[in-house]
Amino acid sequence: MLLCILTEVVWGHVFPEHAEPEVGATVTVAPTRVRIWFNGALEPAFSTLHVQNSSGEQVDRGDGHGDPSDPTLLEVSLPPLPPGIYRVIWSAVARDGHRTEGDYTFTIK
Numbered sequence: 001m002l003l004c005i006l007t008e009v010v011w012g013h014v015f016p017e018h019a020e021p022e023v024g025a026t027v028t029v030a031p032t033r034v035r036i037w038f039n040g041a042l043e044p045a046f047s048t049l050h051v052q053n054s055s056g057e058q059v060d061r062g063d064g065h066g067d068p069s070d071p072t073l074l075e076v077s078l079p080p081l082p083p084g085i086y087r088v089i090w091s092a093v094a095r096d097g098h099r100t101e102g103d104y105t106f107t108i109k
Contacts, residue, residue, distance in 0.1 A: 012098040014040040021106040030081040041071035046093035
């Protein structure tokens with residue numbers, strides 16, 4: 001019975017499936033946006049996505065949002081960025097209210 005309860009709790013959370021730019025990627029062309037797809041539908045009003053430079057300053061355009069046509073997608077647009085290491089910070093709330101958070105980096109050469 002305990003296994004059933006634990007399984008039900010884990011299913012309530014959403015986790016990233018893939019991202020653009022990819023986790024740990026080195027790109028030669030600065031991306032115009034960051035996109036993360038999750039393994040379940042998000043509650044966009046409570047989910048966030050931000051990008052910081054290596055000094056910890058927010059560099060995205062502040063327009064992070066869910067995609068109305070894809071409830072698993074969270075994205076934010078970027079201005080032209082110089083070479084450097086960037087940190088993507090996300091917080092995703094599943095439709096049932098469970099929150100997961102994380103971050104990853106990518107590099108622009």
